[in-house]
Amino acid sequence: MRLIFMGTPDFAVPALHTLMAAGHEIVAVYTQPPRPAGRGKAVRRSPVHEAAEAAGIDVRTPARVRKDVAEHEAFAALNADAAVVAAYGLILPKAMLDAPRLGCLNIHASLLPRWRGASPIQSSIVAGDNQSGVSIMQMDEGLDTGAVLLEEATPISASDTASTLHDRLAEIGGRLIVRALQEQPVAAPQPEEGVTYAHMLKREDGRIDWSRSCEEIDRQIRGLTPWPGAFTTLDDVVLKIGAATPVPEQSGSDAGTAIDDALTIACGTGTLRIERIQKPGRSMMNASDFVRGQAVPKGTRLG
Numbered sequence: 001m002r003l004i005f006m007g008t009p010d011f012a013v014p015a016l017h018t019l020m021a022a023g024h025e026i027v028a029v030y031t032q033p034p035r036p037a038g039r040g041k042a043v044r045r046s047p048v049h050e051a052a053e054a055a056g057i058d059v060r061t062p063a064r065v066r067k068d069v070a071e072h073e074a075f076a077a078l079n080a081d082a083a084v085v086a087a088y089g090l091i092l093p094k095a096m097l098d099a100p101r102l103g104c105l106n107i108h109a110s111l112l113p114r115w116r117g118a119s120p121i122q123s124s125i126v127a128g129d130n131q132s133g134v135s136i137m138q139m140d141e142g143l144d145t146g147a148v149l150l151e152e153a154t155p156i157s158a159s160d161t162a163s164t165l166h167d168r169l170a171e172i173g174g175r176l177i178v179r180a181l182q183e184q185p186v187a188a189p190q191p192e193e194g195v196t197y198a199h200m201l202k203r204e205d206g207r208i209d210w211s212r213s214c215e216e217i218d219r220q221i222r223g224l225t226p227w228p229g230a231f232t233t234l235d236d237v238v239l240k241i242g243a244a245t246p247v248p249e250q251s252g253s254d255a256g257t258a259i260d261d262a263l264t265i266a267c268g269t270g271t272l273r274i275e276r277i278q279k280p281g282r283s284m285m286n287a288s289d290f291v292r293g294q295a296v297p298k299g300t301r302l303g
Contacts, residue, residue, distance in 0.1 A: 001081035001181060004100065005057075006030040008046045011170045012086035015107055016051055018174030019084065024181070026057050027078050032089050033061040066093045075099055084177055085139060097139055104139040105180060107173040109166075111135060111151055113195040116144035121169060122162045123198035125223030128215075131155050132165060134172045136180040138187045143197075147187035149180045161225040201228055206240075208232045210256035210302065214246035214270035232256075233303035234296065242276030242284045258300040263287040265302060 003024050005016050008031050020026060029052035037044045045053075052059045065071050072095040082102040085092070087109075097104050110120035111133040117123075124132045133153035140146040152172050156165060206228045208217055221230040221241050229240045246267075251259045253266040263274040278284040290296075 001025070002027050002079065003181075004028050004030065004075070004078055004080045004083040005048075005052070005086075006083055006088040006092075006104075007048045007086040008032040008089045009087050010047045011109065011166060011173070012048050012088075012107070013051045014170045014174040015084065015086050015177050016048060016055075016174075018178055019181075020055060022178045022181075026052075026055075027080060028058045028060055030060050030062070030088065033063050062090075065090050065096065069095075072096055072099070082181065086173060086177075092139065094141055097141065102184075105149070105177065106137045106139045106144070106146065107177055108135045108137050108144055109169045109173070110198070111153060112137060112144060112148055113190040113192075115196055115198045117198040118200040119198040121166050122201060122223045123196075125156060125160060125162060125165065126219050127196075128219055129156055132169065134169050134176050136176050145190065147189045149185050149187045150176050150183075152176055159222075161222045163226050203228045206230045208241065208302075210265065211268040214248065214267040214272045217267055217272055218244055218246040234300070236303075238280060239302075240278040240284070241274055242278060244275055245273045247271045247273060254301075256302045258296055258298055258302070261291065261295070261297050263291060263296055 001024050003019060003026050005019065005026050007016065029048060031046045031048040034043045034045045036042065049059055062068065062071050075096050076099040080100040082100045083104040085104055086107040092104060110124060112135040115123050121132065131153050133151055135148050136150045137144065137146040137148050154168055154172060206224050208220065208230055221244055224230050225242060231238050231240045233239065248270040251266040251271050253259050255266055255268050257266045258264065259266050259271060265272050265274065274287045276284050277287055277290050
């Protein structure tokens, strides 16, 4: 088929590669414009931009598309059979949704209607879901409300982070979109029950509330790894927590208090043994290495 591919982050790259390997003609790639990133704020192209350019595909980077009539006309002029959308980052207007012969198909990283919205991977782990998956959705003008063509589930393990689940779902998404284009199944409307929304993540979502249970905090740490990262404070210094082990037994200490000298912290219910921790401007390190350089004695209170 003649396809337009629309995506921006790493999640979308496997789908682009899989579509090319399946023999589809990618007539254009749409992605977010290059933007400053990293500590040096150097202008960087998106992962999809890099992948498309390496493959010799025409790359288009409009900053906005909703009201740009000229962009709508250029999009329609590509005469695509379908547009494949994977975490593109811009809302498509009806003129673009209707332009390809088969419309626009979205690779969404959840089992719809659960976790519509911006952060389905992170939200599924933080909420304690036992599975996630990918939905191939026929896009409409709503927020992830379109009918679903195909779904594939994958279990969420107790060791999964947003990073490991992301990589698994990205691989599933590439495989599933090829199937959807080949089989062209009848799209089924999403059920009205079970709708949840995954909000756009902010840095403050990573702040640990030690009054919560050790299991909830563990899911927060895993669900927000690598970004925005779960964090706490020690003497007003922000410490990012990279990994921890929940221990259900009660400590009898106030929430947020170290119950030993090895970074085991009392929670609202149970305790959390911190395994990986990071100081500002430093790399993530094992907790044992951290306490050798900075003691955190029993009774220390984390913020």
